[in-house]
Each structure stands twice: as structure tokens, then as C-alpha cells.
Amino acid sequence: MLTLRQFNIGPPVYAHLLDYDVLEDGQSIGRIREERDTPKPGREWFWSLTITGAHRAGVLTWGYGASLEEAKAAFRASLDGYRAWLARDSDSGSVSFSPVGE
Numbered sequence: 001m002l003t004l005r006q007f008n009i010g011p012p013v014y015a016h017l018l019d020y021d022v023l024e025d026g027q028s029i030g031r032i033r034e035e036r037d038t039p040k041p042g043r044e045w046f047w048s049l050t051i052t053g054a055h056r057a058g059v060l061t062w063g064y065g066a067s068l069e070e071a072k073a074a075f076r077a078s079l080d081g082y083r084a085w086l087a088r089d090s091d092s093g094s095v096s097f098s099p100v101g102e
Contacts, residue, residue: 001025005033017096018068022047022075029079032071035064046069057085067073 007021008014021029032047043064044049056063059081065071 002029002079007033008053010036030075032075033069041071042066047071047075048076049082051079051082054078054082057082059085 001024003023004020005023006019006098008017010017010019014024017034017036017092019033020031021028030047030049031052032045035044035046046062046064046070047065048062049059050061059078060074061078063074063078064073065074
């Protein structure tokens, strides 16, 4: 289950903007935050998927939404696409990992 935890690492001038760390099972996998300054229409919220290697799945790893709900939906779509890619690769046996030192 994904959860949002308030996360504000920006300078105090941006403290009024909402900023969230996206967690899955307690692990940070992304960020969703209100855009700073004057965002363009439809770009009021920024999201990023920060799982290492997610870009190799051919999914977007960052983007914008007009609302928090749109940003959350776009984040979820990218995460689901990444997971589908992982499942396809693991089913085909094309991903393999060796223990360190071998």
C-alpha cells in the first residue's frame, strides 16, 4: 500500500507548499509536491518515481498534474508500468543477480 508522508526539505519560503514522500512498506519510492513559484496550468503538482532503474522499464519517472489526485494517478500508472516490466523480465528469466564477490 502506498502512503504519503509530509516531507518538506525546501527553504522556509516554500514551507506553505505541500510536499510528500511516497512510501511503500515504509520505504521511500518517490515524491509528490506542489510546484513552486507560479506553475503553468496543468503543472501545479510535480511527482517523481525514485526507484533505481525504473527508467529502464520505459516508464515516465517524473511528471506533472493539475491536482494532487492527478499527480497520484500518474505516479501510480508509472509504478504499475514498472512493476509489469519487472514481472515480464523475471518471468522470461532475463534478469539475474549474482551475490557480491562471485
